[in-house]
Each structure stands twice: as structure tokens, then as C-alpha cells.
Amino acid sequence: MRRVRYSVAxxxxxxxxxxxxxxxxxxPDPDVDFAAMFKAYDTLLMGRKTYxxxxxxxxxxxxxxxxxxxxxxxxxxxxxxVTIVRDPAPLVTELKRQPGKEIWLFGGGDxxxxxxxxxxxxxxxxxxxxxxxxxxxxVLPETSARHTLKLASHQLYPxxxxxxxxxxxxxxxxx
Amino acid sequence: MRRVRYSVAxxxxxxxxxxxxxxxxxxPDPDVDFAAMFKAYDTLLMGRKTYxxxxxxxxxxxxxxxxxxxxxxxxxxxxxxVTIVRDPAPLVTELKRQPGKEIWLFGGGDxxxxxxxxxxxxxxxxxxxxxxxxxxxxVLPETSARHTLKLASHQLYPxxxxxxxxxxxxxxxxx
Numbered sequence: 001m002r003r004v005r006y007s008v009a010x011x012x013x014x015x016x017x018x019x020x021x022x023x024x025x026x027x028p029d030p031d032v033d034f035a036a037m038f039k040a041y042d043t044l045l046m047g048r049k050t051y052x053x054x055x056x057x058x059x060x061x062x063x064x065x066x067x068x069x070x071x072x073x074x075x076x077x078x079x080x081x082v083t084i085v086r087d088p089a090p091l092v093t094e095l096k097r098q099p100g101k102e103i104w105l106f107g108g109g110d111x112x113x114x115x116x117x118x119x120x121x122x123x124x125x126x127x128x129x130x131x132x133x134x135x136x137x138x139v140l141p142e143t144s145a146r147h148t149l150k151l152a153s154h155q156l157y158p159x160x161x162x163x164x165x166x167x168x169x170x171x172x173x174x175x
Numbered sequence: 176m177r178r179v180r181y182s183v184a185x186x187x188x189x190x191x192x193x194x195x196x197x198x199x200x201x202x203p204d205p206d207v208d209f210a211a212m213f214k215a216y217d218t219l220l221m222g223r224k225t226y227x228x229x230x231x232x233x234x235x236x237x238x239x240x241x242x243x244x245x246x247x248x249x250x251x252x253x254x255x256x257v258t259i260v261r262d263p264a265p266l267v268t269e270l271k272r273q274p275g276k277e278i279w280l281f282g283g284g285d286x287x288x289x290x291x292x293x294x295x296x297x298x299x300x301x302x303x304x305x306x307x308x309x310x311x312x313x314v315l316p317e318t319s320a321r322h323t324l325k326l327a328s329h330q331l332y333p334x335x336x337x338x339x340x341x342x343x344x345x346x347x348x349x350x
Contacts, residue, residue, distance in 0.1 A: 144309060
């Protein structure tokens with residue numbers, strides 16, 4: 001079955017963006033093979049805030065990716081090239097049933113929390129940047145259940161001091 | 176000069192204790208040489224909340240350690256074997272001038288923030304436990320300045336999947 005992988009850059013104190021959505025603290029490491037990383041996926045999930053951040057920083061687009069944006073407020077006609085979906089759990093349940101490559105949960109923390117609570121996330125992969133942000137968007141907003149992980153791999157990127165950690169989700173319980 | 180080392184166990188989502196002060200999620204790894212770790216220090220700093228947690232879990236004491244508890248409310252006569260201090264910055268400035276072993280900033284996050292803002296912390300050492308707590312006492316409560324780190328070392332403890340990361344503080348600036 002296709003996996004849902006929450007793969008994000010994070011500060012050591014647990015933020016995926018600064019207080020105003022900043023991500024200038026993320027230094028892309030020359031040793032990360034982004035092309036190979038992208039090749040593992042054909043589907044991208046993101047919340048509204050993350051989508052709006054990616055729109056303001058006009059990137060090269062996501063060729064070959066099906067992009068789903070979870071939002072109760074955005075209109076499909078205002079959002080070309082992406083599919084707007086209101087409720088993430090039924091969407092992801094259906095996507096996991098379909099054949100295909102892996103599913104990238106691109107952000108943010110609110111969407112991660114929704115899918116975590118629905119037991120629909122398979123891995124948590126964080127690239128820990130060597131910085132304390134002191135505030136911002138948390139990697140996981142507050143939730144009442146604990147989730148146990150299993151470290152699957154770790155890799156140091158010595159040029160930037162970034163540590164890539166990959167965990168499998170193995171269980172959950174009341175906190 | 177003696178270093179001040181903030182050395183704590185942390186969940187992947189950045190908490191050093193659960194919502195009610197729980198630390199049952201910390202599994203001491205048999206490969207961590209706690210005796211060697213303790214030997215590096217002769218001085219221990221902690222905030223009031225951390226002190227109260229250590230008191231309720233009667234440990235073996237801290238032989239050979241000078242223990243300072245930062246608190247504006249505790250009475251010295253109620254706290255045998257420790258020194259109660261109101262303001263951490265002058266204390267730590269003075270301790271760093273004196274000869275001795277390293278200084279362990281044992282917790283919690285509030286005291287870390289005070290000393291970080293006063294540029295009195297030398298290293299941040301976190302043992303990342305493979306768990307998402309979803310809430311609790313943050314490793315660093317909100318603060319307005321960013322702090323840049325440099326990864327000094329990392330070590331995997333395979334029996335528990337704990338990752339020990341050690342960072343030097345290299346700079347700070349407005350977020």
C-alpha cells in the first residue's frame with residue numbers, strides 16, 4: 001500500500017516555519033538529492049496555509065504530481081492545477097487504496113495532526129536544521145494522544161549540519 | 176572557562192515533559208554511560224518546576240554536585256541541600272568565572288530561555304526520544320530571538336532509537 005510520508009524541515013525546537021511563515025532559516029544542503037526525493041512521489045498533500053506560502057514563492061511547479069489542497073474556504077476556480085478538498089481523511093483513505101507512488105504530506109502541522117489522529121500517516125521524516133527559532137508554526141500542533149515512533153534511518157549532512165531523521169509510526173495512545 | 180550545557184531528553188515534537196510533567200516516555204538507554212556523564216559536572220542548575228519534579232521522585236541525590244534552584248517563591252529553609260537563587264544571570268556569570276567542572280542546565284525550558292537570552296548557554300544537548308507527545312513543557316518556550324547552532328556531534332543509541340545531538344550556540348539575532 002502507498003505510504004503517506006510527512007516530510008518537512010524543522011528547527012531543533014520543533015517549528016516548520018517562523019512566526020510569520022519564514023523559511024529563510026532552511027539552507028538546502030548540496031548533498032541532498034532532491035530529484036531522487038521527488039521521484040518517489042506522485043501525489044502531494046498540503047493545507048491551505050502551506051499552499052498560500054508556495055503560491056507567493058512562485059516555484060517551478062510540480063510536474064507529474066497530483067496536488068491536493070485541504071481547505072474549507074478556497075474556491076477551485078481560483079486554484080488552477082490543484083484539487084481542493086474539504087475533508088482530508090476520506091481523500092487519503094481513497095488515495096492509499098489506489099495504485100501509485102508514495103504520497104507526500106508536504107505540510108503543515110494542522111493537516112499532519114488531522115491525518116495522525118485518523119491513523120493515516122505512515123512515516124515522519126524531519127530534516128533538523130541547526131537553529132532555535134523561538135516560535136512559529138509547530139511541526140505538530142497540540143493533540144491529546146501520544147504517538148510512538150520507531151527510528152528507521154538517520155543521515156548527517158555535514159555541509160549544513162542538517163540531520164535527516166526518518167521514523168515509522170508504530171502506535172498511539174492517550175497522553 | 177566552564178561551559179553551561181543544557182542537556183535534556185526531548186520528544187521529536189520538542190517537549191521535555193508531558194502536559195502534567197510526565198517523563199515516563201523517557202527510556203534510559205543501557206548504552207548511555209550516565210556515570211561518565213555525571214562526572215563531567217560539579218554544578219547543577221534547575222528551575223522551580225524541575226526541582227519540584229525531582230523532589231517528588233526521590234532519587235539517590237546528587238553527591239558531589241552543587242545544586243542551584245532558581246525561584247522567586249521557594250524558602251531556603253524548606254529546601255535542604257540546595258541553594259535557592261532568585262536571578263539566574265548574575266549567578267551563572269559568577270559561576271562561569273570560578274574554576275570547576277562543567278555546569279549542567281538540567282531544566283526546564285523557562286530557565287533555558289532566561290540564560291539563552293543572557294547569552295550564558297554554551298551547548299544544547301538533546302536526546303531525542305522516538306515519540307510525539309502532542310503537548311507538554313517545551314524545550315524552549317517562546318522567545319523573540321533566533322539562535323543559530325552548530326552541530327558538534329550526534330550519536331545513535333540503537334536499543335531505544337534515541338538520538339543524542341550536541342550543538343554549540345554560535346549566534347543570535349532578531350527572528
